[in-house]
Amino acid sequence: MIAGLVLAAVVQTTLANGLEVTIVPDPSMPVVATQVWYHVGSANETKDARGLAHLFEHLMFGATSSSPSGEYGKFVTSVGGEENAYTSPDETIYVSEVPPEAAERIVRLEADRMRNLVLDDASLDKEKKIVTEELRLRTENDPMSRLLVRAQRALLDDHPYAYDPSGSKADVARATVDRCRRFYDAYYHPNNAHLVVVGPVDATREMAAIEETFGKLPRGGETPGDVPPLDSWTFPKDLELKDDIPPVEVALVGAPLPPAGAADAAAVEVLISVLAGGSVDPLHESVVEKRRKAVEAGIETLSLRRGGGIIFYSASLPYRRKATAMRELDRAIGELDRMDWLTEASLASGKRRLAMDDARSQVYAADRAEEIGQARWWEGDSRLAFTRAARIESVTKDQVAAAWKTYVRDARKIRVYIKPERVPAYIRMFGWLYPLFS
């Protein structure tokens, strides 16, 4: 039996050089998660630095002035741990999970590569080839990814979120050692990072190791440029795309959501949980179950630091006209505007769903560390990770209704229609019969 535990004191501090540190000692966990959140992502890249945030995610596993290439990965493997890194539009995160005995060494390795990375032509050329293969795998050879990247570019125009966080092949080809060094010197500094450690650690010893290693690094670099919020961006009204997808036509109506740190962010979170968090989706009920106007329909959401999106979609066999599919979707969204889906009971369920997600993540060191890192960077304060449940609980029905009014009812909608390149003849000819037999 694993007993319930009261967490020992959480350490939250900022070193003299600006590094923010959060340590959550939890002796009930078997592994220590260490995450370094660099507050720079693809959205902060200037035009001549496109693709560098992601390229750096690779280069950071190379040699430093005091250790050979691969030292970090080899150490983590030798103790049975896992390590990885992620580049998003908003941040680049270096993560590891190791047994507690190995946690201090991880701190030393992370501090070392924050400022002592060796950048040379040989290692850059090799990583450029590897990243190009990654782009071919993830984007070029996957129809859905191809569509997403094209939609992102077309919808966001020159907004910093318009670019694929992984970069493009042309971006990668343009990278030089000089450009990489400029990027590293600009953003890989303690004052642009947040170190989060969660797991069975002695906070005093861990803090001493952090002071001894990260504490010696000088403050430096520059603050990445800010990203305009999505809810005040002007989007095109309409977009049509085609690719080699299964034989369905997809109609989407979307609206932007506010930044993660907005005053009504908790109300938006509850709105999404009530509307789209359960297994019975009200849009699906209207379009698919009640009127049988599509084979699938539902509500999805996207979230980034400076805003997100709520997307209402339907998928029909490719015989229906775009105008008809869009009209059906509009009608269903209009029905949602009657607010039948928002009752005291559904509000309570939506909140309970979020409470359960929160409770489940408490036992996984990496999930906990990610919540803390994200609360600091997306919402402005790592302490918000510890008070999320109370903020969610305090949201009222009126606040959820107000969020719907602001971000859906009154929002300027974006319409996207996606068609398959290939449609079997029998579906083209007889697809219209589908509602008669469904």
Add this chain to the structure above:
Amino acid sequence: MALPALLLAAAVATWGVDARTEGALVEDHRAPVITITVEFPVGSWSSWARKTHATDGFEFADTDPGRTLKKRADGLAAELSLDVGDRASSLTIRCLKDDLAAAVGLAKDVLTNAEYDVHALKRAGRERSILWRGNKTDVSFLMAQATARALFAPADPRRLPYERFEKVATDPKEIAAARDVLVRLPGRIVAFAGDLTLAEAKRAADGLLPAVGEAPPGVAPALSPISPPASRASRKDVPIRNLTQVYLSYGRDSLPWNDPKRPGFLVADHVLAGHFYSRLYVALRHEGGDTYGAGTTERGDVVPGSYAATTFTRADNAAAIEAKLAAAMTVFRERGITEDERTAAVAYLRGSRALSRQSAGQLLARYLSERRLGLPAGFLDDQIEQAAKVPLSDINAFIREFYDPAQFSMLRAVPQ
């Protein structure tokens, strides 16, 4: 490497719910969340289940016409899922501790629901058809399909996931009757993980399931022997439209998990492809940047499936990477691994156990896996201790035998 005492103490408690139904619990009081899993020993591999559509009856048991069952789950903020695996079918509900009684009541009603939504069943059939068409551009699917067709006889159920999906049955009476037989099969288990005591778990399990019945003929899967290497093509290309890369899979049949040589295999496979600086990663990624990924895949368990070394590269580099893959495999087979590599592999295997022991749900999932495969509890952990004891000479002898090129075939996904 020692694991924290808290986790070592988190054992699986078991009891008999009735004469042929087991109960199991992993307690974890750190968060007020409970997972209930009810598992039945029949899945898609059973010809009886496919013929009677019992698996359809199980998979869609929560789709009543008014969606009242799903709405009840939503009301509790519970996650309800019904899954049909190859050997077993399971219902899982995750809920907050306060909702345990209501969640158990919901599970009971789902497992006895006879009011299927015929429209939802028809729609599910159409979705399967659309998904099947989507597979025509899915590299992983098409490679797995070609591998399954090479290894397994046409009627072997291990080929099923890669062949055209069977139609969903739409007669509610027929599928409800078959589902009722499925949920009464002996060998079922009611399992809990999370914030409840043994007494609470026993109370919750009592009366959840209908009385146990007898297993009808044909319930057990009928698997054929693996096609011998001589009958498989030594090379095969799978053309796929719009590709700009070539994907390689150099494979053979896998070693069953209960084979006495399996502990040595665990060490060998880790050295070959189990980490970011493994033999294949170094040869194919780190030395020349030919690829983003290299590794091995295994689709098998106590019965053999497929095992392959895999990688990919841009189309015009295919021949070069294939030569490097072949060279790396040859050196691996002929020279074996070193004592340092063996020691590091054992350290990795031992240390990595902690990652799969972070929650009660993970511990219970491992127990259920072992039980489903007919392995004793703790077997998978014990394999790691057995692996630590295999001497280097035995591992290298195993490598020479298992990685014999005569046992392997080269499969490639290539641009059409």
